[in-house]
Amino acid sequence: MLKFDVVVVGAGGAGMMAALSASEKNNLKVAVLSKIFPTRSHTGAAQGGINAAMGYRDSTDSPEKHFRDTVKGSDFLADQDAVEFFTSGMPDMISELDYYGVPFSRDEKGQVAQRPFGGASSPRTCYSADKTGHVILHALYEQCLKNHVQFLNEWFLLSLVVEDGKFEGLVAMDIRDGKIHPIQAKSVVIASGGFGRIYWSRTTNAINMTGDGTAACFEAGIPLKDPEFIQFHPTGLAQTGVLLSEACRGEGGYLINKDGERFMARYAPEKMELGPRDLVSRSIETEIKEGRGFGEGMTSYVLMDLRHLGEKKIMERLPQVRELALEFEGVDLIKEPVPIRPSCHYTMGGIHVSDYKTCSTPIEGIHAAGECCSVSIHGANRLGGNSVADVVFFGKYAGLGAKESAMRRSFGRTEKLEQEANAWKTKFKTIREKTTGVSMFSIRNRLAETMWNYVGIFRTESEMAQALATVDELIEEYKDAYAGDASVKYNMAFINYVEIGNILKLARAVAMGALNRRESRGSHSRGDYPTRNDEQFLKHTLIYKDGENYRLEYAPVTITNYQPEERKY
């Protein structure tokens, strides 16, 4: 049986940081498992930047201000001790990344350049043109190569094995040869990214962002924290949902309605286009709803105008953005405004991390970092540039936490691991041999439509109840899902089948959390409860899975420095 001290699931920013820190200066056997080749991970898609109060561009900036902005941005649902830990550690993190070779854009003094970003009271977003995540991902991969980190590429996590509340190992498939392996480990870091694909085509997320690690933890008994908080990015391309970076607004882009108005004046008179994402997303949807958008129904949009920035600035600062608009929308934004509308962008909720310093979960030996989990530093709404920061920062601490766990723990038993692997082998065989059934892609598409229409940007009780019922039906149908590939080697149809199972599980939790949160907070916006209700809902949702049943609980929010106040921009 394969045996490692530490297994990291995921090779994005969080996973590779975790692997680097877990394997630094010791003899632990560490392996990184990733369903796609590491540099394909979605961290690479982050364009705009990474937040850290370096104070280079604005000397009055400080980790304290970053702390306050993050808490305010979270609509006071973030745990303040964790946020403070995070914001005070970020400046060092940037220097570390610089030392790893990340090619940051520079200011005139040669320091890492910083730009303004939505929801930030100072320009503190460090960046590399508009490919920040990409260069960080590649630099981390290079560091992993340098440090001989062992990768198991195109290996797929199927499930985690837990006995008596303790982690014993995991089951994974080597996609290339189709073999299913039990893997014994003392600790694991789950860093499998977000689950934006519950909205399938209406998301900025890569097609593989199906929350497999989050679903595996959920299945293993770890609750999901705050799954109802889904961020919609205001500036997805109208036709495809492909993201145009927040930097467009950061650099001064205008949002324009049908009447040619900069409509943000109505919603955030001071910050205008630089208001936080949830606010901007809702503002766009309101414009559309009230008939001031272009187009109709699902194809409605507003315009983002960058022409006033001029060709030079656009080519220098937003070259990738320009290319995206050109390739996917056929629009040259030097010459024309580009049609945009919101797209599901980020999942604030996820695996319940119970100790932010080690990123451990309620199950001994299981740690988590990155978008798959909720520490929670983003609360009800993540600020732009705070996620890549979260990913590298907590990736590091999760790696250190897993290292400690591994040094403290010994290997568990193997019986249950063998059993679990055998169960998956049987399942694989059954699905391969199945020749009829409900198309899995149809299930996936109907799930997405339901979630977009009824658990999307605006939410109401009756619609969500309906969504929940539909999701339940789809979960029933899934039992007879048909994948359509009988081969053993590289059977992506089977992988997609498992992924669809995962998004169904997670979508149900999203709908349930949303239905029960009878208030509006951050990204969770309810038509029937339009205001925040701190008295009843200043608390984290925790959803447990007991067999087929979901159980809802709540947990308190840690408040240290900032008492909740109305969020105005």
Next chain:
Amino acid sequence: MEMMTVKIKRFDGRNSYYQKYEVPYEKGKTILWLLTTIREEQDPTLNFTSACRHAICGSCAVQINGNAFLACNTPLDDVLETYKTMNLTFEPLKNFEVIKDLVIVWEPKMEKMTKVKPWIIPGEEGSKEIGFLQSEEDFQQIAAPTDCILCGVCASECNQLAVNQDGYLEPFILNKAYRYIVDTRDGAPEQHLKPVLENDLWKCLHCMQCVSQCPKTIPLTDQIAFLRSATMAMGELDNQGAKHAYAFHDDVKNKGRLNETMLPIKTDGLVQTALTKIPFALRMVKKGKINPLHMPKQISGIQEVRKLYEYAEEVKS
């Protein structure tokens, strides 16, 4: 309804064969849309890789009618129009090991890349605690090469690699070496440069296929020229390759003696470029860098070779 005939090279680990699919044409779609539609509506056993679907993860490169493209950002209409056909043939990237259908393996390439130490060897001025200082201009030096998404298009197109897999380095590996050689934060550029020289740097044919197809328009051949002069600056002027390469370049430019100088090459790089630079043109036209009406149509003599060079220079700038 207008139909497209799509032939895809399948491979199941043992046998390979071409499979035909008929797909209804739709306007304004991408190549990735085409592959996804076939997979989801006709054949779930068809395998290819993709993730981000916006040209940043590098996973979706394939060969279409003989040239390498990124599937997600290549408009279907452009391809149909340039090749003037409704018949498309898909194959996996060349010069890579294939696992299944259009899926290739990357690990051997990364293993090979470690030859050039593809990581920063930090200079003494920096530290983990305070990072580095680097001027804006110096950052600009590494801005383009760090655009590389490791998609493999350049390697698939490379004419030298096609005949010299073991000896030559993939253009993206040369790019990676270049990236650290010119990075002012790196304390030991020679450690990246030496292995480049030792791995047939001088055998690049300057056929321009890599640059012409790179979806990130990374100036790979300029970099190769830079690497060559850097190795000469390092005192390697005497090496056989240096002399040979210069002779080659001048010959072709002055006399158009293509066939003689390029005998050892399987496919004649330059002619190949001229005949199949369609996709190249495609992207340049789209970005408004060249006028499609001014393209040389075929190579028939020295004038054309010169034109090709001028054209290449023009596009590089």
